[in-house]
Amino acid sequence: MTTMPKAARYRIRRAGAAPQPAPQPKAGTNLHSVEELLRRRAKRGEVLNATQHAAQTAEENQAPPADPQSEQQAAPAAAPRANANPQQPAPQPPAAKRPEPPEALFEPEDDGFGDERFPTAAPVGPGSEVLGPNERTAEEDIEAIRAEGLTGRQLRLARRTAQKYGVEATSDFEAVLMLRRRGIDPFDRGALLALEKSNQEAVAQATAAATPAVVGGRGSATTKALARLDGAGADTRVQLPQTMAPGQLPAPQGAPPLDEGARAREIIRIQRDIAKRRRRKLLLLAARLTFFVFLPTLLAGWYYFVIATPMYATKTEFVIQKADSMGGATGLGSLFSGTQLATNQDSVTVQSFLQSRDAMMRLEADKGFKEHFAQEGIDPLQRLDPDATNEAAYKVYKRNVKIGYDPSEGIVRMEVVAADPQVSKAFSEALISYAEEQVDRLTSRLREDQMRGARESYEDAEAKVFAAQAKVLELQEKVGILDPMAESSAVMGQVTAFETELQKKRLELGQLLDNPRPNQARVAGVQGDISRLESLISDLRGQLTERTGSTESLASVTGQLRIAEAELQTRQGLLSAAAQQMEVARIEANKQVRYLEMGVRPVAPDEPTYPRAFEDTLLAFLIFSGIYLMLSLTASILREQVSS
Known part of the structure; x- marks a missing residue:
């Protein structure tokens, strides 16, 4: 790729202007210090803008039409570039105009670096530099930076930082190397923002200082000096002379351009508005979460820990077995005889019977199921009304009598919950006797039919x-x-x-x-x-x-x-x-006879089984969180559809 030739660049300097170093931004500047700095600069910018406006009015009344080429040469003197090196001295407005001899305008100016070599300077000659035992060449440093695996975003940030500091580099990795050699963090956004603001302030100050000395856009030999900038801190923008003066078109009547102070105030206002909106959104989010999630969870936890009546559960396990054949069984009959596959249908039938209204009615007639759950000591959510219907009692029965069947093992598991451990055991034993009768009734008709024909x-x-x-x-x-x-x-x-x-x-x-x-x-x-x-x-x-x-x-x-x-x-x-x-x-x-064999006999518990307060509260929190999440997603989707 062909490299574009570099044009000679010059800097117009006010004679007698005392160079003042621009403020060096510091990484990690906090928001309050930046705001205070912007306020001071805004006040100072207002004074400079007023002075510049007065000088420009005087020039327009006295000066002839401007020469385009002189304006082009005077443009660099109006302000330093935004990407100039902040370490260079920034021009400041002079205290008073001092005439200088013309031959002193082109004397070389000390840049303040002395004999210090720049990282981009060419070597003096072959063999002029001897590396120490722990030193590395620039190529080795660049290869080491490549091995760090920097992302494209980091490289772009390093390139922008190098441009702001006036560092000329042929690649992004070289920019990282040169910034590090200067002791600058190439990935610090805070330093980059502070440098940008410092450059803008320097531009405003230089513009205010150079405006009174310009007459019709032409530079005077007594007020300007040219200095070529080809090294560090040079303006990297291409500056070519204008072929014709830009036309002075009438601008539409509108809001005047913002100066530095107004811009700073606007930025502070926007930042405060964003922070205010963020706080308002966070408060609304906290209120919604409190109303839809935390408050219901708190109520559920209060019920489980304080209000809920302790319940005692009696667990029982039994299996339904078939009588072994008296020999002579062959084929599939002998293969599945005595296994859970032979009694699968009977187990499912017994499970359905124990969960039916018939079992509940028999339990009510024998043990007083309704009367037990209608006691005053039971909390209102679990209590049964004294004059409750059979359907209401059946709902309570299904909630407190849980029957499960494992088809792989052929085991029927039953859990009976009651407010008293002895009552829970009595309910369990009664249901087991009902199950035995049901199992015997399942095959009695078949056995009677077979014996009736033979008889x-x-x-x-x-x-x-x-x-x-x-x-x-x-x-x-x-x-x-x-x-x-x-x-x-x-x-x-x-x-x-x-x-x-x-x-x-x-x-x-x-x-x-x-x-x-x-x-x-x-x-x-x-x-x-x-x-x-x-x-x-x-x-x-x-x-x-x-x-x-x-x-x-x-x-x-x-x-x-x-x-x-x-x-x-x-x-x-x-x-x-x-x-x-x-x-x-x-x-x-x-x-054909079926036997109900007990695996785990009912035993009255000595500690309450329900409620599980912590687990139930956590479950309630997860449920309310899921409901809120689904509602919020649905609302956001509907809002997006309506707005689109």
């Missing part, structure tokens, strides 16, 4: 067995035969014996007839025996198959008895199956 089947089979036995007995009494099979066997035995005798007689008759001269008497006797045996056998066979008079045949009686006995055997088998089925139903019904 009816058994009774029907038993009745039919009795009917079959009665029929067999009736047949036996009707035919007069106890055992038809035995009777048939006896008759058949007789028939067999007679047939055997008949065969013998026939053989004997055959032997007699084989003789040439058989004995007729014996033949006739044998033949008579044969005919009698045949008649007897025929009668016996007729008894087995033929009906004689009102007597049934033995075969018919045997058949009827066999049918009746077969039916009896069938009914007896059905009766055995029904009995077995009833036994199985009884076993299954026993499996």
Whole structure:
């Protein structure tokens, strides 16, 4: 990048003006000292402005038109630049005009630094400087400053500070280095503000001092001196001669420009107004917080610590278990049997029952729930009216009886709160008994249905067995035969014996007839025996198959008895199956039984459990703070929407 050439700069100095050093600003100047300084400068600026105005009026009446080039050269003499070095002596108005010879105008002026070298001065020559063992070069210092990790804002502030002090630097890091070598904090805003005000005061003083000596904008050799400023404290603004005089346009009628005193007073007024508004906003914020947050929290704490009635809580834990199966369970039934998954529905049902109005009504009938919470010793917020309705009592019941169920463990937790520890324990025991009854009632219908069907089947089979036995007995009494099979066997035995005798007689008759001269008497006797045996056998066979008079045949009686006995055997088998089925139903019904097993039994507490005064007060504070925050955010959003 091409560097712009530097133009020669000159400073117009009043001859005989005693140089006075400008006030050096100090870092950390407080507000009161700055205000006092501004007041003094304002008073002094008013006097200077009046003098300047009088001198300018006299010049306008006497001077010819001004030369633009002379005005350009005289412009630097009107005032030092705002970024001039405050350590340089600032020109002050002379006590009286003293004529000087013309040749003395261009004599060099001592700047007050003597032989001191400037940080930006070029080295005298190679090898002219020898660094000490603990000294570093400028490049090393700049690299160290780069390693500090300064932000862009800090670098810009350092650049502005260097410009105000008249330090010429090629980079922001070099400006930081040069300011530090001069003992100036490059990041002090207070020093920068004080320096700006000091420069403005110096400008006003120089303008008031130079105005009477200017005639038509042309500098006189007896009243001005030119000094070239190329070093520290030089004006960094580019000053070129004007090609033409600016036109004097009529300015609109308005407020006159503020002088230093008015500007200082305006700044002080604005600062006070800002501080006043800030205090007013803080007071309004404190009032809103007090009204919406602190006062309600104080009332809540006063209630919890002073008014609230001590309450005693009795805690109980129980689990609902299922009877183990008597073997034979397979699959998912055996996997989930006896776990909380098998009784999850029952636990939820018991929890709902204990939180229902039914449980509250039973507790009221057995233990006097309403009467206990309607006592005069209970605070008004927790007290129940003596003639309260069931709905009001139910609200108090839900607030003081808390039921919780843990599905992962299958445990039902119950907490009963009352004004007396023994009453709290009694309420808890009563609710546990209600829960046991409810658990037993859940499976009683299922068990009764199962046993009722098996019992009816058994009774029907038993009745039919009795009917079959009665029929067999009736047949036996009707035919007069106890055992038809035995009777048939006896008759058949007789028939067999007679047939055997008949065969013998026939053989004997055959032997007699084989003789040439058989004995007729014996033949006739044998033949008579044969005919009698045949008649007897025929009668016996007729008894087995033929009906004689009102007597049934033995075969018919045997058949009827066999049918009746077969039916009896069938009914007896059905009766055995029904009995077995009833036994199985009884076993299954026993499996459906639920047991309420106590994990933590109710014990009366000896210290009040509620209220937790500190925790409840802190919770009230958080709640009121959240409400106020939401309301304030909503109001600010609505205000912004309406204003836009």
